[in-house]
Amino acid sequence: MLRHIGIVSQSKKLKSSDVAATAAAIQKQVSRDFGPIWQIDATVSYFEKLTDIPLGYWPVIIKDNINQQGAGGVHLDDNKQPYALVQAESYWQMATSHETLEMLADPAGNRLMTGTSPKKGEGRVQFLVEVCDPSEAVAFGYHVNGILLSDFYTPHYFDPSVTAGTHYSFTGAITQPRQVLKGGYLSWFDPITKHWLQEQYFGSKPTISDLGALNIADTIRGTFDRLRGEPPWHGQKAPKDPSEKAARQASRSVAGRWERSIAQLA
Numbered sequence: 103m104l105r106h107i108g109i110v111s112q113s114k115k116l117k118s119s120d121v122a123a124t125a126a127a128i129q130k131q132v133s134r135d136f137g138p139i140w141q142i143d144a145t146v147s148y149f150e151k152l153t154d155i156p157l158g159y160w161p162v163i164i165k166d167n168i169n170q171q172g173a174g175g176v177h178l179d180d181n182k183q184p185y186a187l188v189q190a191e192s193y194w195q196m197a198t199s200h201e202t203l204e205m206l207a208d209p210a211g212n213r214l215m216t217g218t219s220p221k222k223g224e225g226r227v228q229f230l231v232e233v234c235d236p237s238e239a240v241a242f243g244y245h246v247n248g249i250l251l252s253d254f255y256t257p258h259y260f261d262p263s264v265t266a267g268t269h270y271s272f273t274g275a276i277t278q279p280r281q282v283l284k285g286g287y288l289s290w291f292d293p294i295t296k297h298w299l300q301e302q303y304f305g306s307k308p309t310i311s312d313l314g315a316l317n318i319a320d321t322i323r324g325t326f327d328r329l330r331g332e333p334p335w336h337g338q339k340a341p342k343d344p345s346e347k348a349a350r351q352a353s354r355s356v357a358g359r360w361e362r363s364i365a366q367l368a
Contacts, residue, residue, distance in 0.1 A: 105144040105209075107132075107202055108155035111164040113190035121164065122148040124195045127249040128202050135246075135272055139256050140233075142206050160209065162186040162202055164194060175327030176205045177320055184209045196243050199251035200234040204323070207233045207254075211321025217260045219290060220280055220301050221310050227290040227299075229260060229280075230322055239285025242275040282308055289326055300326075 109125040111118065125148035132144050149155050152163065160183065168174055168187045174197065176186045186201035188194055207213070214228040233254040242253045255271045261279045270276040275283060282288045287302045298313045318325050 103143070105142065105206060106156075106159040107144060107146045107162060107205070108149050108159040109146065109162045109164070109198065109202075110149045110152050110155060111190070112152070113164050113166045115166055115190050116164065116194070118148075118150060123247065124148075124198055124249055127195070127247040127251060128199050131199060131246050131251050132202070132206065136203055136206070136254060139272070140207055144206055146202060160184050160186075160205060162188060162198055162205070164188045164190050164198060166190050175201060175324055176209075176211050177324050178211065182210075184211065193240055193243075193250065195249050196240065196252050200238060203233055203252060203254050204235075207231055208323065211323035214291065214322075215260045217280065218262060219292070219299075220282075220288070221299060224292060224299075225294075227292050230289045230291070230326065232289065232323060232326070236282045236286040236288050237271050237273070237275050239283065241285070242271075242273060242283060244273050 107128075109121065109128070111121040125146055129146040132142075132146055137143055147159075152161065155161050163185065165187065166189070168189050174187045174189055176184050179185055184205050186205050188197045188201055208231045213231040215231055216226060216228055219225060219227040234252045236255060236259070237253040240250070243250045244253060245251070253271050253273045253275055255276055256269055258265075258268050259270050259276065259279055261268070261270075264278045270279060270281065280288065282301050282303045284303045287300055287304075289298060289300045291298055296315050298316045299310060300313055301308055301310050303309075316325060
């Protein structure tokens with residue numbers, strides 16, 4: 103099934119050209135990187151206004167203020183169709199990529215995968231599918247068209263053990279199943295205790311917290327997004343793309359050639 107994402111900005115801080123360029127970069131990420139791995143076919147398009155988005159598209163809306171810290175992420179509207187909110191702040195392009203990929207992998211925000219718990223002695227549990235969260239920190243992103251986008255894990259992330267030559271995330275930053283990198287987290291449900299647990303790597307080392315029996319409102323993923331608080335990319339330094347300057351120069355050169363060709367037709 104072909105899915106359609108519409109990216110629109112209601113921010114007064116962002117240029118429409120920057121949002122359009124980000125949508126194009128995410129489209130390349132989805133078509134080239136994410137789609138083949140997750141077997142998902144999707145279009146990602148930029149629209150100037152929310153009213154311009156056609157029926158059947160899932161919107162990703164960038165706003166200056168989403169009115170609640172940590173409330174960004176995928177939600178469901180009155181008809182149970184997904185939409186995502188992104189705050190226009192540092193690394194908004196990476197956040198837009200993050201929310202787009204997670205919405206494509208799990209539109210309803212409730213997808214669970216079974217596997218062995220990271221907590222010793224807990225046994226089999228159900229992991230919430232959040233493809234970007236374990237490696238969501240800025241340090242693990244990668245550049246597409248010179249724009250920093252989010253890393254994401256592959257379906258092998260839930261494998262029972264390490265297999266040589268297997269990619270557990272697109273960039274290779276995650277090196278083993280169910281690994282959480284610094285700045286990331288992983289959530290799961292224990293069917294015995296009926297508690298939600300989370301491994302978080304926000305300090306000097308990973309820790310596991312028992313969150314208890316949560317009251318799930320909207321979606322499971324939306325509930326965790328509200329609990330997350332400040333995104334992990336705040337205050338972090340993005341990795342540099344050594345080819346970014348050369349890519350910009352090449353784009354300007356090609357644009358100049360197009361302009362000259364068009365002028366010759368006049």
